[in-house]
Amino acid sequence: MASSGSPKIALITGITGQDGSYLAEFLISKGYEVHGIIRRSSSFNTGRIQHLYSNPASHVEGSMKLHYGDMTDSSCLVQIISSVQPREVYNLAAQSHVKVSFDMSEYTAEVDAVGTLRLLDAIKTCKFHHQVKFYQASTSELYGKVVETPQTETTPFYPRSPYACAKLYAYWIVVNYREAYNMFACNGILFNHESPRRGENFVTRKITRSVAKISLGLMEYVQLGNLDSKRDWGHAKDYVEVSSFERIEWRDFVHTYRLYRDIGHISVTKLQKYTQ
């Protein structure tokens, strides 16, 4: 167990993604020992965190350690939690593409919904549920067919995709673990957030990449789908910092939400601390 002088230990699922990479950077800059779970792939999938290796050429890890695992594999989650002994767990792993969730709905539910349960259960199986702070990357897609605008923590959910339905289960299982086991478990409901590291099949990167290609004469036009969609956009770097327990410890979170709202975002970053 880490003593007070030891670095804080955080485990991030989805560390190779846009948010995972920014969160890893942020926590490392705060002196954390960061562990990440990566899926085995025949090609390297660590492009976004490559610069966090102490020696990128040889993949020698610095204050970041990677573990092979998968949200669909309970035993590997138990094994990783028991060996890492994290104090903070950030669950950012997901099949995160809304359109793809209609094509791969069962897989989306396995990873996004049951995967969250597996991770919580792994923490409990290891008997770490009273010492771990757990953050769940929740989503504004829970509001789906919105019931009121702007949305707040009390706005009813109305999910409209297999992705949103899976994330709704994850949201409630986190609440349930908090209430049933008195676990410090939080949901951060994040609206769209973008960056140069955004996946290329999300609409922002699709447009920016297409514009670049058009300007270079490599493409004639870009074809889009539904142009009536409305989104609230922020920068991923800001969003993960607000979501980290590093920030929550020194700032009242509801105040942070108000700050966000007051400066023009309708983003609701909801972190529900358990109440004794």
Ligand SMILES: C[C@H]1O[C@H](OP(=O)(O)OP(=O)(O)OC[C@H]2O[C@@H](n3cnc4c(=O)[nH]c(N)nc43)[C@H](O)[C@@H]2O)[C@@H](O)[C@@H](O)C1=O
């Ligand atoms: C908060 C939420 O945010 C993200 O979900 P998303 O908003 O669906 O992401 P997007 O950037 O792919 O789409 C934005 C909107 O733009 C529409 N759209 C039109 N034409 C195209 C088009 O050609 N491609 C794409 N991808 N979208 C298009 C599309 O139908 C949608 O209405 C994920 O992080 C998700 O994980 C999450 O939690």
